[in-house]
Amino acid sequence: MDKKKLRQYRSLKREQKMLEDKMEKLNERAERIPAVIGKVKGSMDTFPYIETHMRIIMDEPKQADMIDRQMRVNERRREQVDKLLTEIEEFISQIPDSNTRQIFELIYLNGNTQQEVGDQLGYSKGRISQIVSENLKD
Structure with a gap:
């Protein structure tokens, strides 16, 4: 897994919602076809x-x-x-380590910054960056 793919998560969630809305509207239009x-x-x-x-x-x-x-x-x-x-x-x-898993969830799934995650978990921003880099391939 790479950072680029992980960063897409929140955009993909929005796109998923948008596609569901489009499908719902298309179904409504299909019901109204004369x-x-x-x-x-x-x-x-x-x-x-x-x-x-x-x-x-x-x-x-x-x-x-x-x-x-x-x-x-x-x-x-x-x-x-x-x-x-x-x-x-x-x-x-x-991810086997609970702290690392929480870091990834907070950053990539919830959209928190590394600084916010560091403050929340008691790490520096630099250490958060190191943990992320250790678990990802570039």
Whole structure:
């Protein structure tokens, strides 16, 4: 794990919320798509298989397709964001030392500065920086 990926955590959380809101709005739009009547060709189930025309009621195709595409794109992005968030959280949870784990949670998950974390845990800012560097690859 590197610092760049860890620093994304809070932005990823905001993006996750934003994507959830977008999906909710798309679902609401999908419910409001007007219905249209269409005609389809078919044949009878039995011989002599006479061609028939049936009228069906369906969602307006262009709007439905557009909303469906947007939902798929947002869902793929949400899966990527969830995967990155899980990766970061798993990394931090696997740190064996409790103090080090708390430092990482406070800095990268909660957004505290190294100075604030040092004051809270009784370390200097420099020592916090050393602990973080010891546990990360650049």
